[in-house]
Amino acid sequence: MKPKFSPPAPGKPRLTTSAMIASIAADGQATKPAPFGHALVEIASTRPDIVGMTADLGKYTDLHIFAKAYPDRFYQMGMAEQLLFGAAGGLASEGFTPFATTYAVFASRRAYDFIHQTIAEEDRDVKIVAALPGLTSGYGPSHQAAEDLALFRAMPNMVVVDPCDALDTEQATAAIAAHKGPVYMRLLRGNVPMVLDEYAYSFELGKAKLLRDGRDVLVISSGILTMRALEAAKALAKDKVSLGVLHCPTIKPLDVETIRREAAKSGRLVVVAENHTEIGGLGEAVARDLMLNGIHPAFRHIALPDEFLGAGALPTLHDRYGISTEAIVATIKGWLG
């Protein structure tokens, strides 16, 4: 049944928008423009094997910056994602290193078999860089890649990366360029928040990093949920709750040594927080590894529900589905009782 219409309440409502592109930066937050695009331009200056490719989303994946710097190393493939990744596999088989961009939904859902066959199975050196990962668009399920990590984790050979901010994105871009083999990287595009420069942090492929220690709770997180966890830690500190944050931007291969070591420290609630469906992402990966290794902390999971998500303004949706800072603070407080 379709919903019934109830006329809007009188008075001017807050403007909300289900536009495709939404900012993940809070008002006044420090940001950096197009960190992936600029980083790739720099890396490519000493790497003539690198080429850029997109499926009619250059401007929306910050690859237009590469296209402008290296017009003869850029391929506009049209809005044809299966072709994009098949051709990327072909270019890689001839010795080139394609960075191929589209939205996460189309890389994961539309082109999955093409990536599986032409890139992963042949172990090709293709970097899949995908914008609007997890819930970062208010446009509705067609543009909400809630399950992208699960899908690419399940693909043999694939390295899966979920950066947190502009600094992470720049450094991860260099790291995946240096890595030989297929990579799926979640892309934060446009004006991307800068958060990790406040911490003694650098991105290393395959490594989880403790950003802050805490006595009561350890949050293991990736992507923008690390940013949220850090904000939640500051808020909870006011209530005398001490929350540690272990940032785990490489989802596969997982840094199990660090995760086991930190999770085994007794007396802490372990919470995995991810911008992803509760099925098949970081949470299940961590839980499985801890179980297999006899590490049994009190364990909780902050993730998107197993349902088609709504259309609406991104802040509204992050509140609704429990991944805004406020929602995370409230949830953790509830668990601590």
Place this chain on the structure above:
Amino acid sequence: MAELPNKSLADRAYHIRRNAVLMGEVQGQGYIAQALDIADVLAVAYFHAMTYRPEDPEWEGRDRFLLSNGHYAIALYAALIEAGILPENELETYGSDDSRLPMSGMAQYTPGMEMSGGSLGIGLSIAVGKCLGLKRKGSSSRVYTLFSDGELDEGSVWEAILSAAHHKLDNLIAIVDINNMQADGPSTQMMGFEPLKEKLEAFGWFTQRIDGNDLDAVVAAFDAAKAHPGPQPRMIIADTLMGKGVPFLETRDKSHFIRVDAHEWQLALQALDAGRSA
């Protein structure tokens, strides 16, 4: 609408454009230029070609209309309002939280929206299934499917084009909007698809190519598509002008998703009024 039962098609197109501009104003941005380019096609589809009951949008005997290019939802909402399927005051909610009119057209949200769009290149596949299903039920309803020139890049579209001809789907009328625009720029620079009419004819479709902003040509094309006696699917290639009807948008630097300054919405409405009385 009820108070003006004999409105001309030009009037219908005017109201569709006006509704779209009013929705655009709610958000200050959007796929306005597309709504303006496709208004004439929608006017003919909804007020000349198709059979439906505004009060019962799921009436079994209706012709089906699939919006494959879901980002054109603003245009379809404008037509559904003009058709009386949606109430006019609902346009104030366009794109807002809890609205039935999200920016991307979705079947679960909106009466009269037959498919969930957003992921492009899918509508024609659904159309093939609907046409097969209608034939199987012995129904004489038709399936109209609107899609965009960007969708011509997707392999899935060509799979459906082959399939519709293979299955002799004479109950399918597809309309492709050639507005020469995609997300990264002009369609011709993304992936060439010309000569399109010859291609589609070679693929077995009864194909017409028209100026999609010439109402008489659009009417003639829909009439011919319905009347064509052969056992083929029917394609209308509609060349359109983005921003049509609002001269300052017609000539503005074209782009897929436009922001319009607050004071310009009123100017846009005035331009539509001027064009109407001209």
